[in-house]
Amino acid sequence: MIRGYQPDDLADLRRICLLTGNDGTDATGLYPDDALLPDAFLEPYVTLVPETCWVAELDGRPVGYLVAALDTAAFTERWRDEWTPVFRARHPHRETGPEWLYDVGDGEEPRYWPSVADHYPAHLHIDLLPEAQGHGNGRALMRQLGLAALAAGVPGIHLSMSPGNAPARAFYDRLGFDDLGVGRDSIVLGIDPARLA
Numbered sequence: 001m002i003r004g005y006q007p008d009d010l011a012d013l014r015r016i017c018l019l020t021g022n023d024g025t026d027a028t029g030l031y032p033d034d035a036l037l038p039d040a041f042l043e044p045y046v047t048l049v050p051e052t053c054w055v056a057e058l059d060g061r062p063v064g065y066l067v068a069a070l071d072t073a074a075f076t077e078r079w080r081d082e083w084t085p086v087f088r089a090r091h092p093h094r095e096t097g098p099e100w101l102y103d104v105g106d107g108e109e110p111r112y113w114p115s116v117a118d119h120y121p122a123h124l125h126i127d128l129l130p131e132a133q134g135h136g137n138g139r140a141l142m143r144q145l146g147l148a149a150l151a152a153g154v155p156g157i158h159l160s161m162s163p164g165n166a167p168a169r170a171f172y173d174r175l176g177f178d179d180l181g182v183g184r185d186s187i188v189l190g191i192d193p194a195r196l197a
């Protein structure tokens with residue numbers, strides 16, 4: 001079942017973020033603090049834009065999520081004002097971990113490529129536990145985002161992914177995402193929301 005995010009999902013979704021954070025596999029122990037990934041890739045979304053966060057549920061428990069911002073530029077501004085102070089309070093010692101991860105948490109990473117801005121203003125992250133994969137949950141979560149983006153008149157959706165995550169790339173290819181050719185260490189893909197809805 002796919003449904004909207006509820007505040008008491010937070011702990012489960014943080015756990016899912018960690019368990020899928022290493023190119024789709026368990027990232028526990030990968031970074032100095034297991035809280036870094038959910039503090040950079042999950043909680044800012046459910047805090048700032050809960051209306052575009054959805055949950056896949058199995059037997060009454062969350063097994064996956066899609067979090068998204070429809071207006072990445074506005075979201076990034078809010079991130080810096082509202083989330084960066086939270087992130088810095090939780091992770092004051094930048095020198096102890098990978099710089100890129102602290103940059104994301106701090107809202108410093110340019111997640112909004114100028115050439116992408118006009119056509120693909122929305123962006124997303126999607127993660128499902130292994131038991132929830134391969135049953136159509138990913139496609140169903142994407143459909144929710146597609147519908148919301150269409151309703152809001154958003155012309156395009158992008159995402160950034162690790163080149164090492166081949167199964168995810170196959171999923172995005174299947175759904176019709178195109179390589180936008182702007183990523184450096186990551187691959188940036190984009191799609192018209194009508195193709196997801």
Ligand SMILES: CC(C)(COP(=O)(O)OP(=O)(O)OC[C@H]1O[C@@H](n2cnc3c(N)ncnc32)[C@H](O)[C@@H]1OP(=O)(O)O)[C@@H](O)C(=O)NCCC(=O)NCCS
Binds near residue numbers: 162
């Ligand atoms: C990637 C992920 C979101 C895909 O979700 P999913 O629920 O497993 O995918 P679905 O079952 O909805 O598949 C949708 C379509 O993609 C195809 N697909 C999915 N994974 C595929 C794969 N590894 N190889 C080929 N095709 C794949 C399916 O065959 C299906 O095609 P159809 O609907 O036309 O029959 C999910 O597997 C996942 O969360 N993985 C771990 C975390 C992760 O890597 N997140 C992405 C980080 S960038």
